[in-house]
Amino acid sequence: MNVHSQGLPRVPSQPNPARLDSVEERRSRILDAAEACFVRHGFHRATMNDVAAEAGMSPGNLYRYFPSKDAIVAGLAERDRAAVAEDFSGIEAHPEMMQAFADLARRHLAEAPAEKAVLCLEMWAEATRNPAMAAICRDFEREMSARLSDLYRQFQERAAPRAPGADPEAVARLALVMADGIMVRRALSPDFAPGPIIDAMLTLIGAALEGRFDPTGTVPSTLPSHPEPAR
DSSP states (O other): OOGTTTTTOOOOOOOOHHHHHHHHHHHHHHHHHHHHEEEEEOOTTTHHHHHHHHTTTTTTHHHHHOHHHHHHHHHHHHHHHHHHHHHHHHHSSSHHHEEEEEEHHIIIIISOOHHHHHHHHHHHHHHHHHHHHHHHHHHHHHHHHHHHHHHHHHHHHHSSSSOOOOHHHHHHHHHHHHHHHHHHHHOOOOTTOOOHHHHHHHHHHHHHHTOOOOOTTOOOOOOOOOOOOOO
């Protein structure tokens, strides 16, 4: 003990920025490796050793960052939440809000690698038997629903004249169900072309927000109907 230091307040050590960057880089590398393993082997069959090998590190080193596969999934969800928050902040600041939303939908549902859809399907399947995974999926869906509802509400408020459209929460539920269906189809059908389905989804969302379609089914739709083919 240094006697000259007795009675002096301790100055907390400052974290090394380079070390923090290194930790974040390693966590990101592990999450990327986990995504690859879950897609390749399936979530249930993929092991922590598989993830460690994919990340190019020892299992012991991996466990320093993530103690379990559930912890890795929580890390993936947190990374996705940060990306979603950034995406939606960009939409809200855009002068053409719904055009920005359409661009985002196409980027995530059509332009993203099909492996992302496979990963979602793996997570949803695991959620049917894993309470921790189910909680992660529920929390993420609630956050997405809240963000979509708020976005649609802002669109209606900015419309001139104000759009007397459907309940934004009902439209958000409809959008999420349709988006989930597109993800499932992309995961299961390599030849599936999502573009036309996404266009139809966006048309339906726009009609609902403008009051021409009620997603709850309680108000008759004003969308043009197609005549039945002649028999």
